[in-house]
Amino acid sequence: MNPHEAEVGLSVFQLGVSFYDATGDRFNALSGITAQFKPGQITAIVGPSGSGKTTLLHCIAGILVPSSGEIRHGGVIVSSLGESARDAWRRHNCGMVFQDFRLIDELTVLENVTTPALFGHYRVPSILRERGSTLIRDFGLLERSVPTSRLSRGERQRVALARALLMDPAIILADEPTASLDRANAASVAETLEGLAGQGKAVVCVTHDDLLVSRAHEVISLKAGRIGPPAVDPFLGLRAGDRA
Amino acid sequence: MNPWPIVRAFLVRHRWAALAFVFLVAAGVSLAVALVSQERALRTGSARAADRFDLIVAAPGSQTDVLLTTVFLRPGTTKLLPPEVTARLLNDKRAAFVAPIGFGDSHRGAPIVGTTSQLVIHLSNELQEGRVFARREEAVVGAASPMKVGETFQPMHGIPRDGNPEEDTDPHEHGAMITVVGRMKPTGSPWDSAIMMPVELVWQLHSLPDGHEEGNEAVGPPFDPARTPGVPAAVVRPATIAAAYQLRNAYTTNESMAFFPAEALTRLYSVMGDLRQLMSLLAIVTQALVLMAIVMGVLLLFRFLVPQLITLRALGAPRLFIAAIAWGFTATLVLAGVGLGLVAGYGLSYGVSQWLAADTGVELTPTLALSEYLIAASILATGWILALLPAYVVQRRSLAISLAES
Ligand SMILES: Nc1ncnc2c1ncn2[C@@H]1O[C@H](COP(=O)(O)OP(=O)(O)OP(=O)(O)O)[C@@H](O)[C@H]1O
Ligand SMILES: [Mg+2]
Numbered sequence: 001m002n003p004h005e006a007e008v009g010l011s012v013f014q015l016g017v018s019f020y021d022a023t024g025d026r027f028n029a030l031s032g033i034t035a036q037f038k039p040g041q042i043t044a045i046v047g048p049s050g051s052g053k054t055t056l057l058h059c060i061a062g063i064l065v066p067s068s069g070e071i072r073h074g075g076v077i078v079s080s081l082g083e084s085a086r087d088a089w090r091r092h093n094c095g096m097v098f099q100d101f102r103l104i105d106e107l108t109v110l111e112n113v114t115t116p117a118l119f120g121h122y123r124v125p126s127i128l129r130e131r132g133s134t135l136i137r138d139f140g141l142l143e144r145s146v147p148t149s150r151l152s153r154g155e156r157q158r159v160a161l162a163r164a165l166l167m168d169p170a171i172i173l174a175d176e177p178t179a180s181l182d183r184a185n186a187a188s189v190a191e192t193l194e195g196l197a198g199q200g201k202a203v204v205c206v207t208h209d210d211l212l213v214s215r216a217h218e219v220i221s222l223k224a225g226r227i228g229p230p231a232v233d234p235f236l237g238l239r240a241g242d243r244a
Numbered sequence: 245m246n247p248w249p250i251v252r253a254f255l256v257r258h259r260w261a262a263l264a265f266v267f268l269v270a271a272g273v274s275l276a277v278a279l280v281s282q283e284r285a286l287r288t289g290s291a292r293a294a295d296r297f298d299l300i301v302a303a304p305g306s307q308t309d310v311l312l313t314t315v316f317l318r319p320g321t322t323k324l325l326p327p328e329v330t331a332r333l334l335n336d337k338r339a340a341f342v343a344p345i346g347f348g349d350s351h352r353g354a355p356i357v358g359t360t361s362q363l364v365i366h367l368s369n370e371l372q373e374g375r376v377f378a379r380r381e382e383a384v385v386g387a388a389s390p391m392k393v394g395e396t397f398q399p400m401h402g403i404p405r406d407g408n409p410e411e412d413t414d415p416h417e418h419g420a421m422i423t424v425v426g427r428m429k430p431t432g433s434p435w436d437s438a439i440m441m442p443v444e445l446v447w448q449l450h451s452l453p454d455g456h457e458e459g460n461e462a463v464g465p466p467f468d469p470a471r472t473p474g475v476p477a478a479v480v481r482p483a484t485i486a487a488a489y490q491l492r493n494a495y496t497t498n499e500s501m502a503f504f505p506a507e508a509l510t511r512l513y514s515v516m517g518d519l520r521q522l523m524s525l526l527a528i529v530t531q532a533l534v535l536m537a538i539v540m541g542v543l544l545l546f547r548f549l550v551p552q553l554i555t556l557r558a559l560g561a562p563r564l565f566i567a568a569i570a571w572g573f574t575a576t577l578v579l580a581g582v583g584l585g586l587v588a589g590y591g592l593s594y595g596v597s598q599w600l601a602a603d604t605g606v607e608l609t610p611t612l613a614l615s616e617y618l619i620a621a622s623i624l625a626t627g628w629i630l631a632l633l634p635a636y637v638v639q640r641r642s643l644a645i646s647l648a649e650s
Contacts, residue, residue, distance in 0.1 A: 056646070058647070062646045063558055063559075063643055064649060065595075065644065070533070083561055083563075083642070083643065086561070087557060087560055087561070087562060087643075088562070090559075090560040091559070091560025091561070091562070092276075092560070094560065096559055096560075098555075098558065102551050102555040103555075104250070104253075104259075104555060104556070104557065106253045106254050106256075106257040106258075106552065107250070107253050111249070111253065115250075115556070115559065116559055116560065118245070118246060118247075118249065118358060118565075119245060119326055119559075119560065119561045119562060119565055120245065121245075121246070122245065122246045123246060144554065147257060157320070163559075
């Protein structure tokens with residue numbers, strides 16, 4: 001790997017993740033993953049269910065510690081940081097959209113979106129509150145004072161996206177950000193992500209969505225925890241088997 | 245970093261569970277507080293009631309019994325002082341006054357006490373209304389008596405149980421017609437609902453020598469030693485402190501006993517010291533129960549809380565922030581519970597006091613004092629320290645594992 005390149009963006013090198021079950025048997029969820037997630041690009045991670053897409057995303061975010069290999073970001077070896085330091089790194093660099101959204105059901109839409117602002121401030125600064133409102137509107141949501149447990153799946157997905165973008169992070173890690181959306185909303189989300197990449201952010205999406213894959217600059221195809229053959233054939237498009 | 249908006253949202257959304265938890269804590273705290281507050285109210289209330297009875301002389305026996313019949317006007321049978329001793333006592337020059345007491349009559353459930361106007365004035369510290377009795381057919385009522393000055397009544401022989409004359413073995417009215425001429429100030433004792441009459445009339449109605457020469461209708465001292473009957477007790481107001489001890493010694497004999505009610509009460513409390521220990525044991529048990537409730541409640545409530553805390557960490561929240569939310573949540577509930585418990589404890593103590601006062605006539609004024617606040621503070625402190633435990637555990641767990649599990 002070109003050391004200069006590693007200094008700039010986000011990259012993973014020879015990443016391996018193993019889980020041990022109750023009987024002590026090892027299960028390799030990821031092995032030998034080497035990839036770069038360049039600023040200004042959308043990277044799509046595709047692959048069948050259980051192939052390790054979410055696991056890879058959580059590794060990049062510093063939520064999971066890989067069993068082998070490393071994760072680098074601009075000179076920082078994220079994978080060798082302690083737990084608190086990884087939390088801080090994630091807080092300052094990553095916007096997370098989880099596959100199951102993980103909204104705080106007790107909070108309203110705006111409160112959810114502005115939650116990340118509470119980590120560093122005594123009170124949500126008005127500028128971030130306004131930014132939250134703008135994001136909510138941009139994603140076609142209403143700023144309703146109801147707990148988000150009342151919202152539809154698609155609405156919740158968009159709240160999760162808005163929350164990920166609030167602090168204007170350099171890296172956006174989104175797990176299936178369009179899975180619960182209709183075509184029109186999915187297209188608008190894809191457009192938003194494209195715009196973010198255009199602003200120089202590294203956008204990493206786990207997705208099954210052709211629409212999103214078609215806008216990706218890079219596609220990583222996982223199969224049983226390994227990087228498979230290139231998923232996109234310039235003549236045949238997305239391989240049917242990888243769409244799961 | 246400010247965990248409060250999230251803590252508040254949690255409390256609001258899970259208000260019923262939170263409220264149940266608060267009530268549980270409050271129940272325990274209020275019991276412990278009420279117990280301690282009530283114990284003190286009883287002690288000070290009874291001491292205040294006995295305060296103006298300087299020295300009591302009665303036939304040898306139980307001081308507690310005499311205290312109960314004389315100061316607290318509980319029905320009971322006491323032996324009589326021999327007439328010679330009574331006569332000597334009533335004319336003892338070492339006393340500012342000696343007031344014989346005569347019991348046994350009643351009017352509409354209120355006890356009638358035969359005594360002298362000196363004792364009435366002394367107990368009441370001047371009257372609230374009217375004047376003291378100057379003739380045998382006059383009476384002074386206690387501050388809480390329903391009777392008005394100017395009202396007349398016929399005293400009834402015997403003291404009916406529960407104020408119900410039907411239950412008395414031999415109820416019959418004496419012939420005399422009595423007029424109320426004055427009302428005492430509140431004394432905080434059962435004397436407040438009693439009726440005070442010249443002791444001579446009580447003696448007369450019971451066909452005893454009435455303390456004066458035949459045909460002499462005088463009331464109060466001096467009493468004729470030759471015509472003095474035995475009395476159940478006499479209240480002595482010693483002229484000086486030295487006289488108080490002289491009098492006590494002089495009447496502590498085979499034929500009589502003399503004691504200071506305040507001292508007898510203190511002795512009674514020290515006997516009840518075991519009871520106090522039992523009460524403080526009870527208080528400790530309730531506190532332990534409260535703390536257990538806190539732990540259980542927190543464990544249950546944290547089932548709602550933990551997934552959200554994990555989410556916050558997955559978003560990059562500092563561990564201290566997570567711990568602060570977890571702690572703030574429990575701490576707020578404990579604070580609310582202890583605060584409510586203090587108020588409810590006072591309310592409970594007040595209610596019990598009202599009920600006891602209605603039953604005994606002893607005025608009880610419950611207060612919250614240092615010891616109650618200390619109980620509350622210790623529960624609060626322990627709760628707040630216990631709240632650190634789940635907070636510590638929650639922030640310490642590995643995020644990867646928690647996220648996979650929730
Ligand atoms: N904490 C864990 N402990 C044990 N096994 C795990 C754990 N997390 C993931 N796995 C396993 O690793 C494999 C990859 O899981 P992962 O969630 O990454 O799949 P995925 O590609 O995101 O699938 P999907 O498309 O269904 O979301 C699965 O077989 C899963 O059971
Ligand atoms: Mg997944």
